[in-house]
Amino acid sequence: MSAIIPMKDIVSLCKRRGFIFPASDIYGGVNGFWDYGPLGTELKNNIRDLWWKSMVITPPLGLDGAPLQIVGVDTAIIQNPTLWKASGHVDGFSDPMLDCRETKLRYREDKLIVLKSKDGQGHALVFHEDAEQDTIDARLKKLARGKSSADFETVSLPEIDLSEYSNLIGPDTKKAGTLTEPKEFNLMLHTYLGAAAGEDNKAYLRPETCGSIFTNFKNIVDTSRVRIPFGIAQIGKSFRNEVTPRNFIFRSREFEQMEMQFFCDPKDDIKGWFDLWKNYRKEWWLSIGLSDENLNFHEHTQDDLAHYAKEGVGAYDIEYKYPFIAPGFDELEGIHDRSQFDLSQHEKFSSKKMQYQNLQTNEWYTPYVLETSAGLTRGVLAVLCEAYTIDENRPSGMYMNCHPSIAPKKAAILPLVAKDGQPEIAQKLYMEMREHMPVDLDIKQNIGKRYARQDEIGTPFCITIDPQTREDQTVTIRERNTMAQKRVHLDQVLGYVQGNLKYS
């Protein structure tokens, strides 16, 4: 059981060693955006590449034991805005919202009704549109100064002029004038295409990478010789207007996803496929070094299922025990049943046939979709949290215990002293090794300092050239977690390190 590391320690290590910086740091940053520094970029790329390998290059065997086909795409962040109308993102999540300053409650403007007195005197009362008559009567009795419901007319809130807001009593308060003016809540970030800004050329930055996977379904079936069941994978940036960016890179407005949409026959064993992906994806997180005790499956209840997943085999999140929520868990990846929702929607909105033909039966059908949607940037955070290890017995006081397969630097080459021909041997080894993996060559300062520096950035192996090297061509290899050393011949160093990089 490892200790919970405060987020601020992780954030400051990231800054100090060049993993992650606030975006536009010199201007004071910008809420919800982060820049990846030299080591953070290596780390993120490593996680990204391993995902691609496990999903696209070497996907698992299917239910029948045959290798699955997963193909990749890399689509534009900006797509035709109709795509987001079809997906439900434009209309579903851009309703004007207003707040009550008194109760701190938030309402959708179109869900509220107003009881306005017919003589224009006194306060107007605001209710939820589905408020019970009993509730309305009770509040009128209390707040309407002798008037009865017959003295009021009902109007919807959007019809109320802003100048009248000071006269409104909110649904959950007794005071007038506590409601803020409605503001549009935009889930999606938008921009305008072309020089002139206007509603005609409004476009959206994608809120998820899967939208354009679905719109490419037909192109891929027509050109890529894939046959159902198969998957389409994509890694890329997405954007979302989070109300409150929070918890370092966990909830940010620009983030990166690793998604795969799996298309199968609706008559196929959906539950079987779903379980296959669910387990395969968890195994993958374990394979890059997250520990089982920090991972959790969370099954969505009917109430919190997304609009596309109300039916079907459900939705599971793979969750991680991030320090800011521990001992609880928060989302890392979603394994969701998207049913035939997306392809049906796109067929409706585009008037293009988004179906697939079973060549045995000549039957056309809309494929059934299962989604694995992992957060790459959330993965980086989970890996950083998992790796941060306190160790008071070493100079750095801590080390980053990240799996060698994702470590930003695989090895550091350190001549014990900067003389006696040691730097020359070190540089020769460095030139050889850097052809195969990211390695550091560090000659300055004493050896303890250099080990400490490598511990802080999670380098799994430190290779030290010492006086004995010139005698018998051996070096020491120091293992990061144990600090134990063994002597290895120079010719075998590369092989030794390579042999220890993979998941085992």
Add this chain to the structure above:
RNA sequence: GCGGGUGUAGUUCAAUGGUAGAACGUCAGCCUUCCAAGCUGAACAUGCCGGUUCGAUCCCGGUCACCCGCUCCA
């Protein structure tokens, strides 16, 4: 979006209405030693804008960012 807190060097922290310090890190030189990251030296900071004041890093206002609690998170 609301409420509360915080903002001093790359990091972690001091101090002050009148010349802003330390540790670690970084860089240079020295040393040559397998990890209490040695020795000497150097560079680097009061988030931003405005107000009060002879003078503001300190007091006040605004703003931005971060943290906590709500809200939000298809």
